[in-house]
Amino acid sequence: MADANKANLTAEQVDRYHEQGFLALESFISADEVQRMRAIYDRLFADRAGRSAGDQFDLAGADEDDSAARLPQILKPSQYAPELLRSETVARVLAVLAALLGPTATMGGDHAINKPPRHGAETPWHQDEAYWDPAYTYRSLSIWIPLQEATVDNGCMQFVPGSHRGEVLPHRPIGGDPRVHGLEVVPGTIDVSAAVACPLPPGGATIHTNRTVHYASANHSDDHRRAYIVGGGTPREPVAVPREYPWRAGQQTTARAQRAQAATRTEG
Numbered sequence: 001m002a003d004a005n006k007a008n009l010t011a012e013q014v015d016r017y018h019e020q021g022f023l024a025l026e027s028f029i030s031a032d033e034v035q036r037m038r039a040i041y042d043r044l045f046a047d048r049a050g051r052s053a054g055d056q057f058d059l060a061g062a063d064e065d066d067s068a069a070r071l072p073q074i075l076k077p078s079q080y081a082p083e084l085l086r087s088e089t090v091a092r093v094l095a096v097l098a099a100l101l102g103p104t105a106t107m108g109g110d111h112a113i114n115k116p117p118r119h120g121a122e123t124p125w126h127q128d129e130a131y132w133d134p135a136y137t138y139r140s141l142s143i144w145i146p147l148q149e150a151t152v153d154n155g156c157m158q159f160v161p162g163s164h165r166g167e168v169l170p171h172r173p174i175g176g177d178p179r180v181h182g183l184e185v186v187p188g189t190i191d192v193s194a195a196v197a198c199p200l201p202p203g204g205a206t207i208h209t210n211r212t213v214h215y216a217s218a219n220h221s222d223d224h225r226r227a228y229i230v231g232g233g234t235p236r237e238p239v240a241v242p243r244e245y246p247w248r249a250g251q252q253t254t255a256r257a258q259r260a261q262a263a264t265r266t267e268g
């Protein structure tokens with residue numbers, strides 16, 4: 001079982017996470033670990049790892065051809081480079097899960113969002129839970145680790161404090177375009193004026209809950225904005241009252257989904 005003490009979180013930080021729905025840590029992994037992960041990360045994007053399986057795609061675009069993605073994402077990058085998740089990062093992730101969600105929390109999937117220099121699109125306001133099956137309830141978190149400095153100018157994370165206590169808000173595909181996999185809160189349904197931006201040094205981390213409303217700006221800098229993200233949580237439970245997320249239906253027919261379905265057929 002992970003040792004919650006190894007998370008190096010103070011009681012005040014744990015309280016703040018539960019109160020506000022997010023936390024920023026100046027130091028999460030070492031500078032050496034950042035360098036090592038960054039080399040693997042850049043190789044995965046350069047090689048377009050996972051593209052044919054639907055795991056690499058443009059989160060903010062139609063993604064129908066090979067034109068440069070504005071918000072390139074890889075789902076499960078550690079499946080394509082298992083060495084990405086080494087003991088230092090895993091140990092810290094497990095300890096944070098134990099400290100914030102208790103002993104039944106386990107590590108879930110990872111993903112990577114790489115905003116190209118001057119070209120990377122914004123990640124619009126959304127809640128992670130809007131992407132997931134509404135038949136279940138979740139108690140989970142995401143740990144977002146920048147592999148270079150993260151600033152307001154290149155797309156650090158921004159959060160609406162306390163938004164994790166509300167319901168899942170209505171979402172739609174980004175820009176209202178049904179060909180886009182990425183989701184955004186339907187414009188006008190949330191006040192983001194109290195949002196807090198969390199600039200970080202390389203290897204710092206933000207942690208947010210499955211319901212915390214969050215955003216990251218476009219990348220206006222001359223370097224990539226690389227973020228490696230690991231999630232986890234307690235076992236999901238079936239909901240007592242059924243709910244529907246109509247915005248998820250369109251995600252079954254995007255170019256990404258079609259590549260994923262074709263890859264499954266080939267494997268089968």
Ligand SMILES: O=C(O)CCC(=O)C(=O)O
Pocket residue numbers: 113123128142144155214215216227229
């Ligand atoms: O890296 C980004 O731009 C956004 C990340 C995000 O939305 C998340 O980790 O849930």
